[in-house]
Amino acid sequence: MRIEVINIGTELLFGRVNTNLNLISGILLRSGFKITKCVVVGDNKEEIKQVFLDSYKNSDIIIITGGLGPTFDDITRESIAESLNRKLIFDEKIWEEIKEKFKRRNIEPPEITRRQAYIIEGSKEIVNENGTAPGMLIEENGKLILILPGPPNELKPMLENSIKYIEEKFERENIITNIFSIIGVPESEVETRIRTLIEQNKKNLTILAHPNLIELVLTLKENEKEKFVEFENELREKFGLNYLGMNIGSVPELIGKLLKERKLRLAIAESCSGGLACKLITDIPGSSEYFIGGFVTYSNVLKKKILKIPKTILRKFGAVSEQTAIYMAKNAKKYGKADISVSFTGIAGPTGATPEKPVGLIWIGVCYKKDLFAENFIFSGDRQTIRERAVYKGFELLREVILKYEKK
């Protein structure tokens, strides 16, 4: 079975492509469906029609997102209606719902939003709780066409609500997908260590490289699912502690779980990473259970006043130094009596380098129980990549130090 996704709109310039693709493929995968192809086109009627007709010819399920807004350049409705030789029909009930939504926000519904009350003849409405544009579901020649708005918070629940219908209509392939994560080992090293395992699963395995994390995505038929156990055992054997587990979600989620289970409370001190570590930790709902807070001591004055780094340390070794990283980690813990802490200080670039301290040099400090240390790394890449790599390396160190005490 072929599933194609068509992303319509301005995403070719900027956008939401990534978020929406992750969303859509995640929701489908959980139900055992896999996307074959995705096409992104701008708001150009001829292009949209061409792309849609190609997908229509080849696919069983076509999921179209974007271009349902109220403004003139939102032409998904018209383009798909024309491609299917169907009319656009003004739906009084939907128009009433749209007006009602504006009234609840105390806004007079602008006349142009009337466009959103037009639906394609013969389509079923997919209710949009978080926005004004209704979705549409069309069945034709045994094919299923879903038309959904682009904003992720509208798209997500609408697709989730439509999944049952897809499951009823189409036999799922009875596949199960699991994701196995390995931290702190480069991609080529991962492949070298498990070459045989990869060879055996060649057709069902995908390797994803993230900052400091490799994910192995293995898809198996339901009747061969015991192979997942073998696969996981092999990973445990080959990677030891670097193997994180199955379907752990993101690394911040894993760290959150680790801390929560052990009732540990975390504090973070950031300089060059500028809040990214705190942001990633608090991306996870419920992080207030284990995250006390963070100190983004971007300037030296805050390093001195808040994290009590002695002037002499800053003068002698500089803000980017082992000593500063250690002080940062140690003193970040004190305010809220955290159990564990991590600190980041370095040169994220593109400026700020000195002959001794190149762009990419980051000191990461950790404080937990009797451990208080800092390690340095030189990360490559642009400013964002360096910051990301540093923060994920810091999360790895947190995990290591927690597990170290448990082995004893």
Add this chain to the structure above:
Amino acid sequence: MRIEVINIGTELLFGRVNTNLNLISGILLRSGFKITKCVVVGDNKEEIKQVFLDSYKNSDIIIITGGLGPTFDDITRESIAESLNRKLIFDEKIWEEIKEKFKRRNIEPPEITRRQAYIIEGSKEIVNENGTAPGMLIEENGKLILILPGPPNELKPMLENSIKYIEEKFERENIITNIFSIIGVPESEVETRIRTLIEQNKKNLTILAHPNLIELVLTLKENEKEKFVEFENELREKFGLNYLGMNIGSVPELIGKLLKERKLRLAIAESCSGGLACKLITDIPGSSEYFIGGFVTYSNVLKKKILKIPKTILRKFGAVSEQTAIYMAKNAKKYGKADISVSFTGIAGPTGATPEKPVGLIWIGVCYKKDLFAENFIFSGDRQTIRERAVYKGFELLREVILKYEKK
């Protein structure tokens, strides 16, 4: 002229699609080239060949990214070579370069990286300074094919280096694209206010909606560029202070520029936003010039100890309150003697709501000169959307309060 981009690899599941598309289209637009279509396919040889041959038939320039890694599932080289009926040739010089790169990192080059030394017969190497996979440039039948690795920090400089070649080969369309930004006005309201302007520029205009920001992307021929001035004048008239300017980049960039020009130093206090505001401000290189630092007081204990929120305030009004937001903003300024500050406290969800304080309720505090106030908002969307909307609204308030004193 048609330009198509093909993203190969695991992006269908997770990914880099967004970053790479932004990167590629940004680099091309600056040189006057516009992407027509983008296709994302998995690591499946038959799919890749089909997509490539379709693009080859219709396009003048084809930019392919991804699938050049060392591992078994990186099959871009093979797929494109087969599609073009060309051989893959082992390039000794490239292999030496790859080995050299590993040696510099004190790593023995794994045998599997040999795969990256194979290039398509008749292609020119595009040098990769930041990674091991070389890029390839192929010319055939007046068409140009660029094959580039997926990691953004490798892709970016390699595409930038190739642009000159594209410019020489293909006449650019002599178009200029400018982006005009409007803050704090909903999309439908923007369209209502400038309907005539939109009607006049219908074919060259795209409207992009971001959190709290609308971008109008206008593309004109070089010989009509005086129209940009008219366009901008109209926006100034219709949106006043809400019109931000032309090609401002991101909102954090704009805030950075505002602060830098006025020599103001910013401090941030965050609760529900958990470091996101600090992260966005420090995404901008050189932000240390105007950003003193931030306090991610996620727990009440840090709100009390660091930001000195009186216990009575927290007990009487709660952490999510006008009073707390005001104290946060006021006291965040003190440590590093910042000139201006902003604070965020609210319910980002999905849990934590009470009958009086729903998910999405955020208090934003601002302190600047004689101004010290907090405003509350109810943002809709999921956790990430709410946090994003709150932070961008806070940036808008910062801008407003700065400009307010200048009008006097």
